[in-house]
Amino acid sequence: MNSNEIYNLLKSFFPDAVIDYKDDKPVEPYIIVSAKEIDKICLFLRDEENLQFDYLSCLSSVDYDNDNLAAVYNLYSFVHNHKLNIKVIVPKSDPVIKTVSSVWNTANWHEREAYDLMGIIFDEHPDFRRILLPDDWEGYPLRKDYKVQEFYNGMKVPY
Amino acid sequence: MFDYLTSLLGDLNIIAYFIVPVPALLFVSIFTLFAVLAERKISAYMQDRYGPNRTGKGILQTVADMAKLIQKEFISPSHADRWLFELAPFIVFASVFMGYAVIPFATVYVGTDLNLGLFYFFAITSLSVIGILIAGWASHNKYTLIGAMRSAAQIVSYEIPAVLSALTVVMFAGTLSMQSIVVAQSGGIHNWYVFGGPGDVSRILMIPFMAASCLIFFIATLAETNRTPFDIPEGESEIVAGFNLEYSGMKFAFFFFAEYSQMFAVAAVLSTLFLGGWQSPFGNLIPVLNTPLFQIFWFLLKGLLIVYVQMWLRWTLPRLRVDQLMTMCWKYLIPITLIIVLIVGFYLVIR
Amino acid sequence: MAELKTETITLNMGPQHPSTHGVLRLELVLDGEIVLEVKPVIGYLHRCFEKHAEAMTYPQVVPYVDRMDYLASMNNELGYAVAVERLCGIKIPEKVEYIRVIMAELNRIASHLVALGTYGLDAGAFTPFLYCFIDREKILEIFEITCGARLLYNYIWVGGLSHDITPNFKEKVLEFVKVFRPRIKELNDLLSFNKIFIERTANVGVLPPEVAINAGTSGPTLRGSGVNFDLRKNDPYSIYDRFDFKVIVGNGEMGTVGDSWDRYMVRVWEMEESCKIIEQAIELMPAEGNVQEAVPKRIKPPVGEIYARTETPRGELGFYIISDGTNYPVRVKARGPAFCNLSALPLMSKGCMIADLVVILGSIDIVLGEIDR
Numbered sequence A: 001m002n003s004n005e006i007y008n009l010l011k012s013f014f015p016d017a018v019i020d021y022k023d024d025k026p027v028e029p030y031i032i033v034s035a036k037e038i039d040k041i042c043l044f045l046r047d048e049e050n051l052q053f054d055y056l057s058c059l060s061s062v063d064y065d066n067d068n069l070a071a072v073y074n075l076y077s078f079v080h081n082h083k084l085n086i087k088v089i090v091p092k093s094d095p096v097i098k099t100v101s102s103v104w105n106t107a108n109w110h111e112r113e114a115y116d117l118m119g120i121i122f123d124e125h126p127d128f129r130r131i132l133l134p135d136d137w138e139g140y141p142l143r144k145d146y147k148v149q150e151f152y153n154g155m156k157v158p159y
Numbered sequence B: 001m002f003d004y005l006t007s008l009l010g011d012l013n014i015i016a017y018f019i020v021p022v023p024a025l026l027f028v029s030i031f032t033l034f035a036v037l038a039e040r041k042i043s044a045y046m047q048d049r050y051g052p053n054r055t056g057k058g059i060l061q062t063v064a065d066m067a068k069l070i071q072k073e074f075i076s077p078s079h080a081d082r083w084l085f086e087l088a089p090f091i092v093f094a095s096v097f098m099g100y101a102v103i104p105f106a107t108v109y110v111g112t113d114l115n116l117g118l119f120y121f122f123a124i125t126s127l128s129v130i131g132i133l134i135a136g137w138a139s140h141n142k143y144t145l146i147g148a149m150r151s152a153a154q155i156v157s158y159e160i161p162a163v164l165s166a167l168t169v170v171m172f173a174g175t176l177s178m179q180s181i182v183v184a185q186s187g188g189i190h191n192w193y194v195f196g197g198p199g200d201v202s203r204i205l206m207i208p209f210m211a212a213s214c215l216i217f218f219i220a221t222l223a224e225t226n227r228t229p230f231d232i233p234e235g236e237s238e239i240v241a242g243f244n245l246e247y248s249g250m251k252f253a254f255f256f257f258a259e260y261s262q263m264f265a266v267a268a269v270l271s272t273l274f275l276g277g278w279q280s281p282f283g284n285l286i287p288v289l290n291t292p293l294f295q296i297f298w299f300l301l302k303g304l305l306i307v308y309v310q311m312w313l314r315w316t317l318p319r320l321r322v323d324q325l326m327t328m329c330w331k332y333l334i335p336i337t338l339i340i341v342l343i344v345g346f347y348l349v350i351r
Numbered sequence C: 001m002a003e004l005k006t007e008t009i010t011l012n013m014g015p016q017h018p019s020t021h022g023v024l025r026l027e028l029v030l031d032g033e034i035v036l037e038v039k040p041v042i043g044y045l046h047r048c049f050e051k052h053a054e055a056m057t058y059p060q061v062v063p064y065v066d067r068m069d070y071l072a073s074m075n076n077e078l079g080y081a082v083a084v085e086r087l088c089g090i091k092i093p094e095k096v097e098y099i100r101v102i103m104a105e106l107n108r109i110a111s112h113l114v115a116l117g118t119y120g121l122d123a124g125a126f127t128p129f130l131y132c133f134i135d136r137e138k139i140l141e142i143f144e145i146t147c148g149a150r151l152l153y154n155y156i157w158v159g160g161l162s163h164d165i166t167p168n169f170k171e172k173v174l175e176f177v178k179v180f181r182p183r184i185k186e187l188n189d190l191l192s193f194n195k196i197f198i199e200r201t202a203n204v205g206v207l208p209p210e211v212a213i214n215a216g217t218s219g220p221t222l223r224g225s226g227v228n229f230d231l232r233k234n235d236p237y238s239i240y241d242r243f244d245f246k247v248i249v250g251n252g253e254m255g256t257v258g259d260s261w262d263r264y265m266v267r268v269w270e271m272e273e274s275c276k277i278i279e280q281a282i283e284l285m286p287a288e289g290n291v292q293e294a295v296p297k298r299i300k301p302p303v304g305e306i307y308a309r310t311e312t313p314r315g316e317l318g319f320y321i322i323s324d325g326t327n328y329p330v331r332v333k334a335r336g337p338a339f340c341n342l343s344a345l346p347l348m349s350k351g352c353m354i355a356d357l358v359v360i361l362g363s364i365d366i367v368l369g370e371i372d373r
Helices: A003-013 A038-047 A107-118 B002-009 B013-019 B021-046 B061-070 B082-102 B117-126 B128-138 B142-173 B178-184 B201-224 B250-273 B292-316 B322-350 C049-053 C059-066 C073-088 C094-123 C127-147 C169-192 C195-201 C209-214 C260-284 C337-343 C354-364 C368-372
Strands: A018-022 A030-033 A055-064 A068-076 A083-091 A096-098 A121-123 C009-013 C025-031 C034-041 C304-312 C315-323 C331-335
Touching (some): A083 A096, A107 C337, B013 B021, B061 B250, B082 B128, B117 B178, B117 B250, B250 B292, C049 C331, C094 C354, C169 C260, C195 C260, C331 C337, C337 C368
Parallel strands (some): A096 A121
Antiparallel strands (some): A068 A083
């Protein structure tokens, strides 16, 4: 199934959660989904007969330089050998997305990394803390407007 | 040697007590010196590389190591139990060295020819377990504690197959005295206990059992000295050197001293029991080879050959996990040795 | 009789440890020898690769990509180059494609040799490590002749290569393959089929296939569990569809499907398959061609984004690149295979012992550079 058909199928099941479908080449097509319903949609994508997206390849966090953050999910299905990209766009002032780690175990660490570096908060995550940076680091480095902190535990940070 | 010295010194017998251990101590020191170097060179050639070859073409490497270790700082962990921490290496080394008292190097030199020689040897070398436990506990470190526990379990378990396989030889020889066991194997290579000992042709039946007994003794004593494949207590890759983790400098050197001395001690006991000790393999055919000088030569040759096999195994085989080690001892080695003892007993009764 | 009160120890296999293949910290909760819980703590090697990449132009990112998985640099560069070339629509000359494949497969063999050697070291066998490194030395010599570096190459650029191959390249590579095949057999005799090694690794760390797919594992870790999935066959990139090779899948020969021995053996036989690919590539490679002709003067991809994945020795390396039309990328996200494989460690090691934990960790084959980026 290609992305257009999947979009239509999803739209029929979740009319208000599925927001948009972008397909301008050479962009790889992606489906924009709402932040609060993402886990139900992902469960549907994993378990539905024709779709069966059982593999989460990658979960990236993006900072569009216009007060919006996004999380991008790249999915793949072993059974049917098709791919899908899903995006969730949230405002910087309230970056809350429902976690999908109950659907795919991969998401556990990927979401921790997205939180650590970009500051996206994932609701109901089983083990929600920073992963790469020290636990008491301030700020989210990958954001475009990130300012390095002056001192960390008494050590001067910018050199 | 002791009797000779007492007859010489007359009333000053007490000095003899101090002179007799000296050759053994000298031998142990020189042996360790060269054994460390030999291990590094042998392992290097097996791994397709050169070993140490810079310090005096490699021979003086251990001297350099010793010099380095002597001048190292004595670091002891702040929470360690001071006295026990200092004491542990000495207990381990002393118990191993005391075992050398009964090993016959030649007809003229045996520390003391106890008529319980073999029994004394096993009893005394078991004391090293105490030293290891003290080392592990006194270092006040979780890793060392785990290492010491494993080591204690391992050494205590493997005592049993070792003693049982030595028992087969004792049944043949009828005595526990090491010197007498060697004397009983005189007359050439066909009289050694690994081939069934002196006696008539029917002893050919015993060859597989005695050979198996020799092999089991070898494996069990390998486990006692904590060598690979049984070196879980010093498992380098997992718990980083185990019970001797917190030791540095001379005390660390003592643990190694003790390990190499024990290697030779068990090799010597194996060659005494099964391979004829200081007996020449040619027996009475070439009488000059039976003089004391050559006896020491044969003894050293056999002992060093077994040490070489121990080193060879270390660099070839991976190590066993703790529960597999224990399974092998209790479920395989002990039943097999019990059966062998039974069979040897039957044979001796029938003969 | 009253219940004996026991306590659990919390042990820290700290960042400095001979067996944790890099600066990885494992927090263990132990009950005697049995491990109740494992929590990996990473981040000790974080070098802010993704933030740096946003300040560099596309060709300048290549040395950074090298240093992610430093044991298989050619494969990382190939993944990045494939991603950017797909985004820009650059067509690569034939000769370049063949050389890229040969380099990637040679690096796959080198990386697997390190994995197998250190795995033997973890299990206590000291000698296979040195035997593996003798062969690896020959591969590194070939790399040094071609591009001047032994470990971090900066060789596969977007659109081509940095240097052409030397005239004696073909003979050297064929000679290496000829000498290497019997060495695999020697390694098998020494380590793989050794009874003690089998007892240490078989039935240890079993990963069922559904759990493996759900946890996002890939590469030999996934194939060891019986899942037949190799990106070079299922989602071909570059010219891999022209070569004839098998995908090695674990089959539970010595224990259960998905145990550490299976994962280890997949790597051993993969080295053999890489030899096959190299021989075929050397034969089909065109002799003429300029390796620099398709390298663009300035890389300005059109506005868009792409997720491209390639198969490195550790699994699926994915690059998610967003471009906004300038010559600086907006976002470069690297999905390291070892990151996902390591997150499956707590699922594999329920109820094992400390010695088993070291063996399981060695069979996953992690490189911290790729986990922490």
